Amino acid sequence: MEGFFKHGRGFPSFKNRSNFRSFQYKPGDVKLDGNKIYLPSIGWMRFYNSRPIPQGFQIRTVTLRKKADGWYTSILIKDDSVPDxxxxxxxxxxxxxxxxxxxxxxxxxxxxxxxPRPSTSKKEKRTLKIRQRRLSRKNIGSANRKFEAQKLARLHKKHADKRSAYQWFVANKIVNKxxxxxxxxxxxxxxxxxxxxxxxxxxxxxxxxxxxxxxxxxxxxxxxxxxxxxxxxxxxxxxxxxxxxxxxxxxxxxxxxxxxxxxxxxxxxxxxxxxxxxxxxxxxxxxxxxxxxxxxxxxxxxxxxxxxxxxxxxxxxxxxxxFETPTVESTTGKRKQHRARNSFPRCAWEPANSIEFMGY
Ligand SMILES: [Zn+2]
Known part of the structure; x- marks a missing residue:
């Protein structure tokens, strides 16, 4: 609004569903039980529990995000007894x-x-170019174009996942030095x-x-x-x-x-x-x-x-x-991510430390 009246930018537009990619639940709304998660107004559903919540931590805000290949949830956890x-x-x-x-x-x-240049290596640049060209040749508004756009989005997601996995690898190696x-x-x-x-x-x-x-x-x-x-x-x-x-x-x-x-x-x-x-x-x-x-x-x-x-x-x-974590994979940080897949989640690994993603 302000942009339109004061700075003469574009006419303000109505918001629609595609403007939003994520939503949040307030602390106390979400419950966890093994590989099941309770989301208010949705109910209990299965999800891939990538990491257990360390002992003594409380679940705070829960965010659900839609990414190219499914729904993800990240769970903020907190423990006041952890000293600075x-x-x-x-x-x-x-x-x-x-x-x-x-x-x-x-x-x-x-x-x-x-x-490793996950998206600018010679091979990946070529794949990207082909996918983008295929998309641009489909008719605007057609189901085909939507399908092709999803394929491109999944490729971008793949690059992002590869990058993130490698970065965690590098970060941990460096910290051990x-x-x-x-x-x-x-x-x-x-x-x-x-x-x-x-x-x-x-x-x-x-x-x-x-x-x-x-x-x-x-x-x-x-x-x-x-x-x-x-x-x-x-x-x-x-x-x-x-x-x-x-x-x-x-x-x-x-x-x-x-x-x-x-x-x-x-x-x-x-x-x-x-x-x-x-x-x-x-x-x-x-x-x-x-x-x-x-x-x-x-x-x-x-x-x-x-x-x-x-x-x-x-x-x-x-x-x-x-502080101690119940399993080998330590999660001493304050944030945890879990992953749910589509509306009926299947198992897969979650971003923070993970590498492989399941194919379609
Ligand atoms: Zn010198």
């Missing part, structure tokens, strides 16, 4: 992470993670910003090429890598196992020399980093990861305790456990 874990100033180990496209993550310890994790505070929206339009001075009302079409591909790769959600998952996994998590200013992390601290854009040649003032040579992204690590240490006044060397066959130090 203070961020320690002393850590044994800290790892810095640099996000990228050729490799998804470079760690300051020298390891890296591949970027060190006591503290440091990442860049990226401005992804700014990175994906469109190029400014260049008006043509000769022909009025026309525009010159501004490089946007070339940038579009890069933007798609950035969206596909989805660093933001990966960082969220790392933060979540870190909180779950009682580890510290820091975000640092990303400015010049790939241009600063980790040896002498000189900032120079000329030090970097693609993947290689050669310092223009001291001649220090390193892999550009690993170097950046190292800078992110040192930045977190400086900004937060961390003390890195000297570790005694531990032999590989010796007993592992005990990990901090915040």
């Amino acid at each position: 874990y203070p961020t320690p100033k002393e850590v044994n180990t800290i790892v810095g992470l640099d996000m990228g496209l050729t490799k998804l993550v470079h760690c300051s310890d020298g390891s890296d993670f591949d970027n 060190a006591d503290a994790i440091s990442v860049e505070d990226l401005n992804i929206k700014g990175m994906k910003a469109k190029c400014k339009p260049k008006p043509d001075d000769v022909k009025q009302g026309r525009f010159l090429k501004n490089g946007q079409s070339a940038k579009r591909g890069l933007n798609r790769s950035i969206s596909d890598a989805s660093w933001g959600t990966l960082i969220e998952k790392i933060q979540y996994a870190a909180a779950k196992s009682g580890k510290s998590f820091f975000k640092v200013d990303p400015k010049n992390t790939s241009r600063t020399c980790s040896k002498c601290g000189v900032v120079d854009a000329l030090s970097r040649f693609g993947e290689k980093f050669v310092c223009t003032s001291c001649g220090h040579e390193a892999h550009a992204d690993k170097q950046a990861a190292g800078n992110i690590k040192t930045r977190a240490v400086q900004q937060n006044g961390l003390v890195i305790k000297k570790l005694k060397k531990v032999r590989r066959d010796s007993v592992k130090p005990k990990q901090l456990i915040l």
